[in-house]
Amino acid sequence: MSTRQAADKSKSVEDASPESITLPRPTLERLPAYYRVVAAAVKSGEAYIASSELGRRLQIDDAQVRRDLSCVWGKGRPGLGYKAVDLLHRLEDVLGFNNVTDAVLVGAGRLGLALCAYPGFRSYGIQIVAVFDADKNKIGKKLPGEGNAGRVILPVDKLGDLVRRLRIQLGIITVPEHEAQGVANTMVEAGIRAIWNFAPVSLTVPSDVVVRNEDLAIGLATLQHYLTK
């Protein structure tokens, strides 16, 4: 079966920049943390930051930090560390925070609206351009959040059309479990390339569409297991 679950498999990820780099998934998943620490360092005026310092702040082995950074940059200066501003820009590049990606969100429940009101997305290069729901009572209601003045919830049957028309690449799913696969199908048909899925189901999609499952049950189960050990 032709399905790719970005969150599950640790396949390496190709990058099409000049020299096409390959990032192990664990490395890719640590980059946002490095990004935040380096951003803080830059803000507080530190010119260079060493792998040992980065590691200390994130509780990651310093050899691990160097290995990770060598994948994305490899321009640290022995004796000094990494030039903070440059590293920051490099991380932004690799993580795609510079490009703005338009996204649609389906499922205007509490979680969906919480996400759509979150201002932080902007700094990660994501912009939610439309929010859909199947519930007639919700349609036409205003979206919460600073940047959303005047915008309203749209009927889900316009989803495919809008995705096609605006060539949206990213879809966010915050609908109940049993509606998720249907929404995913519509998204895929309309040409979406990546899905951020908050519904607790394993979606089936073609192999050229990436799915990231944000399954909160995993976190809960992990902690519950530990507490009841």
Added chain:
Amino acid sequence: MSTRQAADKSKSVEDASPESITLPRPTLERLPAYYRVVAAAVKSGEAYIASSELGRRLQIDDAQVRRDLSCVWGKGRPGLGYKAVDLLHRLEDVLGFNNVTDAVLVGAGRLGLALCAYPGFRSYGIQIVAVFDADKNKIGKKLPGEGNAGRVILPVDKLGDLVRRLRIQLGIITVPEHEAQGVANTMVEAGIRAIWNFAPVSLTVPSDVVVRNEDLAIGLATLQHYLTK
């Protein structure tokens, strides 16, 4: 430094049941998915379910499924598969869905309130007994959600007291980045044993406290990286 990040390290997890079982973290993190599929199977009347069928529905290798299940149960019947009801109960046990764990939530923003309104927690054995916020304007406001009639947001300076008094073991953090460590400190001081952290920071806690970071930036960055490849 004495810190343990449940979400990061793949240390094995001890279980104190009769024969103390050890689960690799990747295995533990797949169990909730097995749980859901098995629950669905039971509901639709299937008496037995085979590793190949479980794997097919979750896009996991069947040998992987058998290996995982042998850690938690090892009572599959060759030729038939696993008895669905029994496997379900075993998974509930291991995941701690039977014990009810009381939890507090700090940070009554949209995300916090979305979590506290989520009815699904009950089925995972989690009960949020109190919600706190530092914002005076929010204190006293009603909690959203079915089961929350009559309950209100409490001032965060009562957090330590309540945790101590009710011997709460699990804390959920949905405050902004710069408040998260402070909240974590209060929780730890008051005797909390596990923290579910939604703030995008690496918390520092004693080694006997487990932290699960639910960092949404990781998902976003992963997808962005893929889309801008």
Added chain:
DNA sequence: TAGATTGTTAATCGATTAACAATC
């Protein structure tokens, strides 16, 4: 120069996959 820190090679560790004898 002397001290510090990099990038990388080699060693270790752990998880996934393949294969198959055991068994329902």
Added chain:
DNA sequence: TAGATTGTTAATCGATTAACAATC
């Protein structure tokens, strides 16, 4: 019994850690 599927051993794969020569 014959067919199917388990549990587990061995082989593979990939990530982490240790160590150190290169270099600022």
